[in-house]
Amino acid sequence: MSELSDILGSTWPVIQGPIGSMNSPDMVAAVSEAGGFGMLALGFVNRLEDAKRLVEEVKDRTGKPFGANVVIMNPLHREIIEMLAEEGIQTVTTSVGRPDAIYPLIHELGMKGLHVVLSLTHAVKAEQAGADGLVVVGCEAGGLRSRRPESSTMVLVPLVCDHVSIPVVAAGGIADSRGYRAALALGAQGVQIGTRFLVSEESIAHEAWKQVVIDCGDGGTDLLPVGNMMTRAVITPGIRKLIEDPSVDLEEELQKIDRLKAWDDGDLENAMPGAGQVSALIRDVKSVREVIEEMVS
Ligand SMILES: Cc1cc2nc3c(=O)[nH]c(=O)nc-3n(C[C@H](O)[C@H](O)[C@H](O)COP(=O)(O)O)c2cc1C
Structure with missing residues (x-):
């Protein structure tokens, strides 16, 4: 079993990437029921009770492990992480913000966290800050990017793997078995999927x-x-x-x-x-x- 499988607890190392504030408990549960790792997108939630209700709705639908994405720049992020721990969620991903401020709390609560990074520099800093793993997102991905020049998944994933010793999840440009196998060949232990799941039957995208x-x-x-x-x-x-x-x-x-x-x-x-x-x-x-x-x- 890879270290990532230990962290996720899912059958397959296929993580549902968060899409803004688009949350469907049905979809998160469906991903987990299919053997992947369903993920609530709590990054932009601004009321703790809304986040808690979403978690409970997923728990009503599946007994399989699922996680949540927390955006560190969200002023509520600490309360959300504490609520997730109380609800028995064991793994979060953290995005947009400094990981050193939050990983001590994640570990105190007995949880694990994967930090989302868009560059080698941030990957190395996240490992030093105590992240248990990384979601490494190449520039072909959907979602927010920095204003700096950035590398593609094909370059960034092996580069990060060469410089860190924690598990790496590849994201950006993966939609099928070819992309999945390529990501594993690049040194990643799993994948995070955004656009392909956005265009799924269970997705609540318009x-x-x-x-x-x-x-x-x-x-x-x-x-x-x-x-x-x-x-x-x-x-x-x-x-x-x-x-x-x-x-x-x-x-x-x-x-x-x-x-x-x-x-x-x-x-x-x-x-x-x-x-x-x-x-x-x-x-x-x-x-x-x-x-x-x-x-x-
Ligand atoms: C419309 C959209 C919104 C996204 N919002 C977030 C977000 O709020 N937080 C985050 O960490 N990633 C976000 N992402 C990135 C995805 O979670 C995932 O890492 C990315 O889509 C993977 O690349 P792919 O689209 O090629 O599969 C978003 C992606 C899309 C397409």
Whole structure:
């Protein structure tokens, strides 16, 4: 058994990547029931009782292990971790923020944590801060990115594996058994999957969002500025127009978009449907069980 399997306790080392504040207890339970590691996205939850209710709803649906993602910049992150420990959750992932402030608490509570990193420097710092493992996310992934030049999964995962001794989970660009096997060959002990699970039967993403990802071809996503970070999204005709219009201040225009509302409403023409480059490989909506079974086959 790999060290990662000990940390996750799931049949397969396939983690459901958190997607913003999109939470479906049915989906988390379905991933865990299929042998993967379901994960609540508690990063942007701003009421402790909402986080607790979500955990209880997953527990009503499965007895299999599942975890939660906690964003360290969320002012409630310590309370959320304490609540998770009380609820018997044993493993969290931590993102966006300094891990040294939080790993002593995670360990005091008897939990394990995987810190999400986008670069070698942050990977080494996270190991020094006490992280039990790392989710190493290459630049082809969906989700938030830094404004610095970044490496792809193919480069970053083996690079990090060469410099740390804790288990590594590869994320970014993985949607099927080819990607899964490649990640293991690069030295990762498991994978974290975002976009492929977003386009699943159990995902509560709007149907229009799923369709935009299915229709996305090679080169159909790009990095767009949001605040002091970047986010990868499918470039819709509306966003393409903004990018190509020299009179437009892209950052200013994108700031006007309520991303979360557009995701909920399915009004994606001028929105930013978050997704990774791997969208080009996703051609249909499948159940999470079908995705996981094909992946580990
Ligand atoms: C729309 C979207 C939102 C995301 N939000 C988060 C988040 O809140 N926290 C986080 O750690 N990762 C987030 N991610 C990253 C995913 O959890 C996962 O690491 C990534 O999608 C893996 O790459 P892939 O999309 O190629 O599978 C997000 C990804 C997407 C597509």
